Amino acid sequence: MELKLPIYLDNNATTPMDPRVLEAMLPYFVEKFGNAASRNHSFGWEAEEAVDYAREQVAKLIGADAKEIIFTSGATEANNLALKGVFEMYATKGNHIITCTTEHKAVLDACKHIEKQGGQVTYLDVQADGLIDLAALEAAITDKTILIAIMYGNNEIGVIQPVREISKIARKHGVLFFTDGTQAVGKVPVDVNADGIDLMSFSGHKTYGPKGVGALYVRRKNPRVKVTSQMDGGGHERGMRSGTLNVPGIVGLGKACEIAMHEMEAEGKRLSAMRDRLENALLQLEEAYVNGNREHRLPHTTNISFKYVEGEGLMMGFNKNIALSSGSACTSASLEPSYVLKALGLGDDLAHSSLRFGLGRFTTDEQIDFTIDAIKNTVLKLREMSPLWEMYKEGIDLNSIEWAHH
Amino acid sequence: MAYSEKVIDHYSNPKNVGTLDKAKVNVGTGLVGAPECGDVMRLQIEVDEQSGLISDAKFKTFGCGSAIASSSLATEWLKGKSIDEALSIDNMDIVEELNLPPVKIHCSVLAEDAIKAAINDYRVKNGLPELVAEKKAH
Numbered sequence: 001m002e003l004k005l006p007i008y009l010d011n012n013a014t015t016p017m018d019p020r021v022l023e024a025m026l027p028y029f030v031e032k033f034g035n036a037a038s039r040n041h042s043f044g045w046e047a048e049e050a051v052d053y054a055r056e057q058v059a060k061l062i063g064a065d066a067k068e069i070i071f072t073s074g075a076t077e078a079n080n081l082a083l084k085g086v087f088e089m090y091a092t093k094g095n096h097i098i099t100c101t102t103e104h105k106a107v108l109d110a111c112k113h114i115e116k117q118g119g120q121v122t123y124l125d126v127q128a129d130g131l132i133d134l135a136a137l138e139a140a141i142t143d144k145t146i147l148i149a150i151m152y153g154n155n156e157i158g159v160i161q162p163v164r165e166i167s168k169i170a171r172k173h174g175v176l177f178f179t180d181g182t183q184a185v186g187k188v189p190v191d192v193n194a195d196g197i198d199l200m201s202f203s204g205h206k207t208y209g210p211k212g213v214g215a216l217y218v219r220r221k222n223p224r225v226k227v228t229s230q231m232d233g234g235g236h237e238r239g240m241r242s243g244t245l246n247v248p249g250i251v252g253l254g255k256a257c258e259i260a261m262h263e264m265e266a267e268g269k270r271l272s273a274m275r276d277r278l279e280n281a282l283l284q285l286e287e288a289y290v291n292g293n294r295e296h297r298l299p300h301t302t303n304i305s306f307k308y309v310e311g312e313g314l315m316m317g318f319n320k321n322i323a324l325s326s327g328s329a330c331t332s333a334s335l336e337p338s339y340v341l342k343a344l345g346l347g348d349d350l351a352h353s354s355l356r357f358g359l360g361r362f363t364t365d366e367q368i369d370f371t372i373d374a375i376k377n378t379v380l381k382l383r384e385m386s387p388l389w390e391m392y393k394e395g396i397d398l399n400s401i402e403w404a405h406h
Numbered sequence: 407m408a409y410s411e412k413v414i415d416h417y418s419n420p421k422n423v424g425t426l427d428k429a430k431v432n433v434g435t436g437l438v439g440a441p442e443c444g445d446v447m448r449l450q451i452e453v454d455e456q457s458g459l460i461s462d463a464k465f466k467t468f469g470c471g472s473a474i475a476s477s478s479l480a481t482e483w484l485k486g487k488s489i490d491e492a493l494s495i496d497n498m499d500i501v502e503e504l505n506l507p508p509v510k511i512h513c514s515v516l517a518e519d520a521i522k523a524a525i526n527d528y529r530v531k532n533g534l535p536e537l538v539a540e541k542k543a544h
Contacts, residue, residue: 308468309468310444310445310468310469310470310473312444312470312471313417313468313469313470313471313473313474316409316414316417316470316471317417328444328470337444347441347442348441348442348443348444349441349442352441352442352444384423385420385423385466385467385474386466386467386468387437387446387447387448387466387467387468388441388446388468389468390425390466398441401437403439403440403441403442403446404438404439404440404519
């Protein structure tokens with residue numbers, strides 16, 4: 001196959017839409033434009049039917065009942081609805097939430113908001129491989145605990161948390177379990193019943209669907225879970241999320257879930273083989289390290305630190321041809337390196353030196369070959385330019401130097 | 407954010423990458439920044455004892471493209487200058503030449519610090535008093 005440039009390896013940020021998804025959506029913009037809440041005419045019925053069908057498609061992928069799917073504008077909204085909605089709904093039961101430090105900002109910042117409203121939040125540390133410590137989780141539960149919020153797969157390092165063990169602990173103590181499934185749904189088998197999940201957020205655009213649409217799974221049986229709506233209005237989505245339904249987006253999410261349902265297994269195998277090949281080739285470089293657990297992780301993700309070169313400088317060497325992300329400070333407005341990598345106990349220097357590779361449905365072997373060469377060459381070139389590499393090679397302990405922090 | 411042509415040029419074809427013999431009395435070495443902050447620059451000058459002019463300058467930098475470009479440019483500017491002239495290089499000159507955006511100004515400050523540190527090292531080696539540099543915010 002011919003090599004297609006530029007290469008997109010940032011599929012954890014967003015995925016391109018599958019053309020089959022677009023095709024499914026197209027009739028719902030101009031032709032079938034009805035409001036799914038219009039109960040009195042065919043335009044509304046047509047839209048409602050499309051939404052119902054999509055709800056089935058989405059539910060099926062995660063082993064849920066269609067009635068348990070609440071459509072939202074994306075995973076951020078779903079995360080907010082789950083956390084704030086449970087906090088408000090279960091206020092008489094308690095006010096304590098347990099989460100962990102490597103969660104997505106949409107979870108961490110919603111938790112910060114809850115703290116301002118009088119909630120108590122425990123932020124569990126993760127272990128060096130990115131997994132939470134189950135004993136620490138159980139020990140953190142109090143009689144005021146109402147919710148455990150631990151993500152399924154991490155967006156930066158791809159680590160998959162022991163969801164079934166977490167839900168067992170939650171059940172044992174009568175605490176609800178919410179998981180941010182944004183990176184996992186459609187990538188690895190997720191079953192809300194087998195996994196013991198009470199609430200789960202996910203979005204369309206991480207799994208080859210459109211942006212601006214997502215869903216919150218809310219369990220209806222054993223136990224019946226309720227969340228307080230965070231948006232007032234027409235009482236759509238069983239009163240949990242008002243707002244006219246984004247019919248084309250929902251149709252797209254449904255189609256994306258249906259495709260994932262059929263292709264996830266083969267795709268996961270293909271991507272993990274490709275990811276492993278990329279990873280093993282890059283690990284042949286000296287002083288290159290994989291961040292996070294390599295066994296329990298998403299099939300399409302790897303995060304590697306190349307010591308003694310800086311991530312943004314590294315990306316500049318190939319970003320004309322390859323798109324990916326770095327945990328380096330310089331890529332963010334905050335100038336702080338990735339909090340996820342720091343939570344693993346990585347020094348700031350290693351966090352600055354990291355690259356995240358997110359493979360996807362349209363990644364080819366040729367693209368991986370090109371990427372391996374480009375990254376190897378750039379790392380070698382920048383190390384020739386790096387004073388830290390020179391010191392390392394001379395056997396100087398970098399920790400023995402008094403650096404001028406600024 | 408897109409890089410300026412000049413930053414890309416210095417990054418792709420950095421000038422004066424390398425190492426001078428820091429044991430020599432006419433070589434001054436400045437090492438500034440910190441690995442945890444994501445940028446470290448080492449800038450070296452060699453002073454011709456006859457003319458008092460900087461005859462050679464080398465750098466090695468760990469950092470983003472703007473940090474690499476700032477140090478590469480600094481070495482270009484240093485060559486042929488006297489120590490006093492070199493001291494007058496201001497970080498804002500680097501910002502202007504490379505079109506650095508506000509978020510990258512610290513790279514130019516670091517380059518100016520590296521120049522001053524190299525000059526100070528040279529001065530101390532040659533029995534001259536250390537200059538106290540004005541502190542710029544990073």
